[in-house]
Amino acid sequence: MQTTIHKIDLRNLYLDDFRALRASMSKAYSATSDLLWEEDEIEKLLTVFPEGQLVILADGKVVGAALSIIVNLRDFKANHTYQEITGDSSFSTHNAEGNVLYGIEVFIHPEYRGLRLGRRLYDARKELCETLNLKSIVFAGRIPNYNKVSDQYTPKKYIEMVRMKELYDPVLTFQLNNDFHVKKVMKGYLEGDTASEDYAVLMEWNNIYYEESPKLINAKKSIVRLGLIQWQMRPLNNLEALFDQAEFFIDAVSGYGSDFALFPELFTAPLMADYNHLSESDAIRELAKYSGSLREKFQEFAISYNINIITGSTPHIDEDGKLYNIGFLCKRDGTSEMYKKIHITPNEVAHWGMVGGDTIQTFNTDCGKIGIMICYDVEFPELSRIMADQGMQLLFVPFLTDTQNGYTRVRNCAQARAIENECYVAVAGCVGNLPKVNNMDIQYAQAAVFTPSDFSFPTNGVKAEATPNTEMTLIVDVDMDLLKELHEFGSVKILKDRRNDLYEVKLKK
Template sequence: MENNTPLLNLRNIEPGDYDELAALMDLVFYDVGGAWPRMTIMDLIHQFPEGQICIEDSGKIIGAALTIKVDYNRLSLSHTYTDIITEQNVIQHQASGDAMYGLDVFVHPDYRGLRLGRRLYEARKEVCRDQNLKAILAGGRIPGYQRVAKELSVLEYIEKVKRREIHDPILSFQLSNDFDVKRIMKNYLPEDDKSCGYATLLEWDNVFYEEEVPLLESEKSLVRLGIVQWQMRPMLSLEDLMDQAEFFVTSLSNYQADFVLFPEFFNAPLMGLKTGQNSVEAIRFLSEFTEDIKQRFSQMAVTHNTNIIAGSMPILENGRLYNVSYLLHRDGCIDEQYKIHITPHEQRDWVMDGGEKIKVFNTDAGRIGILICYDVEFPELGRIMAEQDMQILFVPFWTDTKNGYLRVRLCAQARAIENECYVAIGGSVGNLPRVDNVDIQYAQSAVFSPSDIYFPHDATITEASPNTEMIIFADVDLDKLKFLNKEGSVTNLRHRRTDLYGPLNRSK
């Protein structure tokens, strides 16, 4: 490039540009085959002219971006380069596709450093928005990997590039342009020795994408969960407790949480309002507040436009004591789930009884289930809910020691895997010195996912700091559960051997 300031022009590629474009591709892609045949470029221009973009300097093409339309559900999964361009150089463009796929972005070596690649990426994003497409996908080479392949796994390499400890000429650029690495694809382009055949599947989401269905018929896909890791502390009154609860509901609703989860027996501090009681008297005294708390939470759910799972509270019915979790919908409806399995402590010290029904609830943000603490340690309950198409399982819990907590956590993670659902657990922390049997707490609230390529590598979306009062958020994508059920590495629900053990759908 001469020292003169370039005169740049961004436009769509035209058929007469082929010779100049091919020369530039031969220069940039000399190590992976060079230019595509004229027929391939002509097909791109004919089938998707808006997606073929170039930058010229004083009439000379110095950079270009080539793009097709694809089916998002298919190409957001692992694939190879030949799924995009066949060995006969036929482009697999889908005119009805709901996403764009970036084939190549390339800039003349003499013009690098002018951020022309960024201009081409921004132009692509504008096309994606203008055509109301869901996302831009791309299979990204990692040509810097060959240099360190003996020392680092490909995952370690990508992580170091993300942390900017290593610079990769392609991946570093794509990450700086708001693309996220969704997965690693092996043998994407086997002849790409510099990348050792690997590629990253990158995705840029169009936040302005609108599903073309009537609003009232659309299903919410991205759901925000809010979990309160509640500090047990002495309370002076019911108002004191509800003020603290509303503080958390307000905070979570300000972040547009679709659900707010409180822990099991979060209202236990109210037992300290009356002294001199034995354990049975204290828990029955606590049950006297349940109806009032339920109604106040229902009002909060409507006022703050969020669905609340009010942990669990004791309720006295016909002389029998139960542990109940209430679901307060933001439209004012109220549902309830009784704890099914009563712990030895609850039976011995509080004389509690277990419930008889398992339910799955329809909400405006998916089908959910609730299992209170000990119940999550029984896999049959989660499976019954899964057979009723549960998508999110909420587990309010109370545990006093770390080993008790780990029973809940590990079983909750198992429920997420075997039932192909998200699981949110919420517990309490702190101490209640004056309250018998609920005096110490241990918790680390969290949200778990199934363990597959669509989800975090450790199947943990978020988790709180142990034994610290705080709130945590998690955005869960219900569409990913559909992909998992159909095309997961394993498909637990589809592979059940009901010929051996039969279905478990026995809700009453």
């Protein structure tokens, strides 16, 4: 990551963005003025189709854009040009009654490449296509590396070799990796494109939810995908080795389109091996020195892999010298928040001198409101009930248990929290052993996602579970709309049927 980013925003383009848009474009196109947009062109585009113009901002700076119009592709020749599809940049070709979203521009500022921001723009385009009930997304993509091998391969052969990963093309490879397929090769699409030898590839992404009727697809996200990481404790040489292992799993679960990645409690413990000659309390305070680096790196991962990451937990020392068991929610928009373990186990007090946090809170995410409780906290039902009253629908529980007895307590309590609070509960723990780390020698875990118990859910309240004591990931889809139906129409209505005239659970002021 070349640039530190604190906040990522993706929104529609406004005319006031033009100067910043052009500045980023000039960097993306090496100041080639022929490829830069003029203000009157952007104004026309925003007049005919404002919702189709997207920009991505890093800390308020425009660093990328994706521009589009709607057309009926059959109204154009198979070998149309860029000027024809845009009406010589008048955009008179835009047809609100068309069935194809046609991409006419996409770019990312070079200093912000490598963060998968282009993919985020494409995902937003796909959502727009589904929302507007359009049949597909189509555009003509350049093949800028073709000129290097044009004396050896035909365009058809070149495309096939890029598809098979035998050659790399910065545009075509990206499009193929984003589920676009080749419709045809066109000659003379973009005047002066010598790098592509005047060729372009007409690409298409099909909307599988397209309906011939004018009914719009509900744009609200109801299916949330969870990626649970059952982490194997193993010797690690340094912090970078831990980050490499963590990134492997983040890459894996994000590759399946997960909205969240959940790491276990104290998964950073292997780094204590270097301090095993110290007392247990001193060793864990040395480990606590990594908490700031952990937050920074996982924020970077959240942006780069477009996923919300719950970092399990790690020790942390506050400004008063108190030792806490904390974790971070690193959101894919670049922001992050800290949570603290509230209930500290007798072991954590006796061996490490930890203290408990004093904040019960929920967190707003792009997938709804979530709660996070670390291990022992899930055994205290008051916490999750307060979170449920605050609107929590997803509860994440990173845990660490050394015996099956301890795991049983966490598991059964987590299942109870799912039922009584009409929510989903995801738990993930560490497995394996660390013989060279005192007080962290053995672990027992089985990651799982638990559900309420009603007809729309599994009869045993278990949506999915991992193989016990085996390093693996667990990818699980949960339907948020089912929780709404349960709350209103369930065979029992636990949250509604509480006797608030007799008792209540509330925060102390």
